[in-house]
Amino acid sequence: MLISDAYKQLNTALHEADPEYGNFAGHLGKSIARLCQNNGIGSVLDYGCGKGTLAPVLKAFGLDVAEYDPAIPGKDGEPCKAGLVVCIDVMEHVEPNCVDSVLQNIAGLTKSIAYFMIDTVPANKSLPDGRNAHLTVEDHAWWRERLSKYFDLKVCERVYEIEGQKRDLFHLPGGVTVAVGIPKTDAN
Numbered sequence: 782m783l784i785s786d787a788y789k790q791l792n793t794a795l796h797e798a799d800p801e802y803g804n805f806a807g808h809l810g811k812s813i814a815r816l817c818q819n820n821g822i823g824s825v826l827d828y829g830c831g832k833g834t835l836a837p838v839l840k841a842f843g844l845d846v847a848e849y850d851p852a853i854p855g856k857d858g859e860p861c862k863a864g865l866v867v868c869i870d871v872m873e874h875v876e877p878n879c880v881d882s883v884l885q886n887i888a889g890l891t892k893s894i895a896y897f898m899i900d901t902v903p904a905n906k907s908l909p910d911g912r913n914a915h916l917t918v919e920d921h922a923w924w925r926e927r928l929s930k931y932f933d934l935k936v937c938e939r940v941y942e943i944e945g946q947k948r949d950l951f952h953l954p955g956g957v958t959v960a961v962g963i964p965k966t967d968a969n
Contacts, residue, residue, distance in 0.1 A: 782878075782879055782882055783851060783879055783882055783883055783886060784851045784852075784875075784876065784879060785876060785879075788876055788916075789851055789852055791908045791909050791910060792851075792852035792874070792908075793852045793853070793854070794909045795852075795906070795908060795909060795914065796831065796832070796852055796853060798909075799906065800832075802831070802832075802906060802914075803830075803831020803832045803850070803853075803870075804831060804832040804834045805831075805834070805869065805870050806827065806830070806831065806834055806835035806867070806869040806870065807834030807835050807837070807838050808834075809835070809869060809898070810834075810835055810838025810839055810842075811838070813825070813835065813838075813839060813865070813867055813896065814838070814839055814842040814844065816865065816894070816896065816961075817839075817842070817844055817864070817865055818842070820864075820865075820893060820894060822844075822864035822865045822893055822894065823843075823844060823845055823864060824844070824845040824846075824847070824863040824864045824865070824892075825839055825844050825845070825846045825847070825863050825864070825865045825866075825867060826846075826847045826848075826849060826860055826861060826862070826863035826865070826866045826867070826890055827846060827847070827848045827849070827867050827869075828849050828860060828866050828867065828868045828871065828887055828890070829849070829850055829868055829869070829870075829871030829874070830848035830849060830850045830853070830856060831850055831853070831870075833848055833853075833856070835867065835869070836848055845863075847860065847861050847863060860886075860890055861890070862889075862890050862891070862892055863890065863891070863892060864892045864893045864894070865891075865893060865894050865895070865896060866887050866890050866891045866894075866895045866896070867895075867896045867897075868887060868895065868896070868897045868898075868899075869896070869897075869898045870898060870899075870900060871899075872884075872897060872899045872917065872924070873899055873900045873901070873904075873915040873916070873917050873918060874914060874915060874916060874917075875916065875917055876916055876917070877916060877917050880917055880927065881927075881930070884927065884928065884930070884931045884932075885931060887931070887964075888931040888932060888964035888965065889964070891963075891964045893963070894961060894962070894963060895932055895960075895961070895962050895963075895964065896959075896960070896961050897924075897928065897958070897959065897960040897961075897962075898940075898957055898958070898959050899924050899957060899958045899959075899960070900915060900918075900957050901918065901919065901920055901921055901924070901939075901957060901958055902915070902918060903915050903918055921937075921939045921958045924937075924958045924960070925937045925958070925960070928960050928962060930965075931962075931964060931965060932960070932962025932963060932964055932965060933962055933963045933964075933965055934960055934961070934962040935961050935962060935963065936959065936960060936961040936962075937958065937959070937960040937961075937962075938958070938959055938960075939957070939958060939959075940957050940958075940959045
């Protein structure tokens with residue numbers, strides 16, 4: 782299971798109620814485009830795309846972009862494979878019992894490289910039922926171990942600043958885990 786029906790409904794409600802929820806990835810568009818250019822990749826799947834702020838930036842660089850988000854009507858269909866699968870500010874929102882299924886799903890959709898940015902501290906937002914929006918809050922070492930089950934990690938670092946722009950998110954004690962990996966053939 783990738784997401785429970787009840788949690789999907791809560792996320793859909795939060796996306797509808799909060800215009801800021803799910804709109805961060807576009808800030809990383811230039812870096813993601815460079816990653817594609819440096820690795821000869823022409824297709825990107827934004828896995829957990831939220832409001833879809835990354836797609837227009839990548840399309841401006843001539844990249845073919847598909848979006849998937851189970852909580853966004855119209856973007857909740859079966860995702861397609863892509864050269865690069867990006868998963869930005871998503872994994873910490875995944876239900877703990879679904880983390881392995883989601884990572885396995887991402888590995889199966891990744892033709893070349895997967896890029897993750899995972900927050901390691903509680904969110905500043907709450908779900909409509911009162912729980913913190915980050916359901917899977919784990920430290921960097923935990924995420925490294927979990928990602929390594931499905932990806933040959935080329936980079937896996939704790940980061941406190943991205944693209945030279947400091948945000949409150951990156952001043953928090955845990956920072957974020959940024960990982961780039963190639964899917965393991967035995968992970969699917």
